[in-house]
Amino acid sequence: MSDVDDQTGPLWGRLGVEQYLIVRYLIYIWALAVTLTWHRQTGTVFLLKCQISNGKDLCLDFLTPPLEPKQDCERKPTITPLREPTAEEIDTILRPYRCEKLRWHADNISMNAVCPMLLRTHYTKNADDKKRHDKIMEEWINVDLFEEEAWWAVLDDVNLFDFGSEWRRIYDVLPEIAYPISFRGVEEGDQNILQDNYTEPQDHVEMRAFFKRDIANAKQYDPEAWYNDRESVIESIGTLQVAATYTFMVIADEEAFESRRLYIIYLDGLRRIIREGRIEPDYYNIGTVAGLWGNCCALLGPEYTSLNEMYRINGEIGKELYQLTEEDLADP
Structure with missing residues (x-):
């Protein structure tokens, strides 16, 4: 440093x-x-x-x-x-x-x-x-x-x-x-x-098109996962979650010092948590997490972070952000 x-x-x-x-x-x-x-x-x-x-x-x-x-x-x-x-x-x-x-x-x-x-x-x-x-x-x-x-x-x-x-x-x-x-x-x-340049959830029109393309691809790639839990499949696609992310922060709290697992949060433009979890030191550190965002614009996935209820597909923000149709939710 x-x-x-x-x-x-x-x-x-x-x-x-x-x-x-x-x-x-x-x-x-x-x-x-x-x-x-x-x-x-x-x-x-x-x-x-x-x-x-x-x-x-x-x-x-x-x-x-x-x-x-x-x-x-x-x-x-x-x-x-x-x-x-x-x-x-x-x-x-x-x-x-x-x-x-x-x-x-x-x-x-x-x-x-x-x-x-x-x-x-x-x-x-x-x-x-x-x-x-x-x-x-x-x-x-x-x-x-x-x-x-x-x-x-x-x-x-x-x-x-x-x-x-x-x-x-x-x-x-x-x-x-x-x-x-x-x-x-x-x-x-x-x-x-x-x-500031805050964008409301419903206004992510361009990224929503890519998101729905990714849903269609996910159905074809692993139809069994779709049949078992389509909500998890949809919510694991980070396209729109990334678009909604304004910033992310890593916190060294009491649990982090005891477990050596830093707390990570991804936040939207109104400081609401999109995803949160712990950085597993055997797989990631704060540098690789930064690289994941900087190189790929990607968030730590569901293996390490959980999606905030507001950002679930039926959540208050998720409904406006994803705007899922019957076609999107249909089985492959």
């Missing part, structure tokens, strides 16, 4: 979530803040923001874009900001939101989503276990196809990421992890907004 000496973020206002703070919430925050006495304003403006529009709520709003297809969107974390924050805005709103190390991570997330991020969420207080766990982390990191990317892709800091089983807390402090490619500033009337 490369050593990074200076983990300082970009100029203030260059990150999408910072623009969101100062453009969309600044007026609202200060309108509420003026109702406080002067001595309370200086110490509690950020707390007020955290309770009303920020922390979890702010990031959820930031990560919930208008649900219409976007074209030609590109995430450029160091573009000239839409609006330069003032020194007061930086000190009162942006700086308290997160530390420079988190801003550095936000600025260095890969734009191409080929490599997953490795998030460590378990930190033991036992000295011997800590030494053992740190060694295991080194083994996970120092593998082909991942080691060269680890300088930006590893999130390992007990002071920042000690989430335990609540891994989704990463979105509170690093919402950029949800969209490794997508943010850009656009103008809507007289208001600057941030959009």
Whole structure:
């Protein structure tokens, strides 16, 4: 893993979530803040923001874009900001939101989503276990196809990421992890907004044609498997699941350290899990999983991951995504 000496973020206002703070919430925050006495304003403006529009709520709003297809969107974390924050805005709103190390991570997330991020969420207080766990982390990191990317892709800091089983807390402090490619500033009337290129399930028209071709091929290739359990055959075809995948993440949780099986999750554009499972070290490591995605655009299959109920063929999202017909479901 490369050593990074200076983990300082970009100029203030260059990150999408910072623009969101100062453009969309600044007026609202200060309108509420003026109702406080002067001595309370200086110490509690950020707390007020955290309770009303920020922390979890702010990031959820930031990560919930208008649900219409976007074209030609590109995430450029160091573009000239839409609006330069003032020194007061930086000190009162942006700086308290997160530390420079988190801003550095936000600025260095890969734009191409080929490599997953490795998030460590378990930190033991036992000295011997800590030494053992740190060694295991080194083994996970120092593998082909991942080691060269680890300088930006590893999130390992007990002071920042000690989430335990609540891994989704990463979105509170690093919402950029949800969209490794997508943010850009656009103008809507007289208001600057941030959009992404989220595509709704029913809009994957081109990939759906390939998916249905793959179903027909699967019927002919193994009709016995089709007769025995056609749902499993259909759901094992990853064509549309890949199309719906925005990003994937590998998590070093408590179970991972005990079993040496990292937790892997593939997520859609609204942070919903598509597939999840454990990486079996006898067959895969984080590098080969990255290679599987980067070279083949493939997910770990049903041998290692399970499909989320929402993405089953009769699930809430699956129905819209697959759009199966009687012909698709007919026996060969």
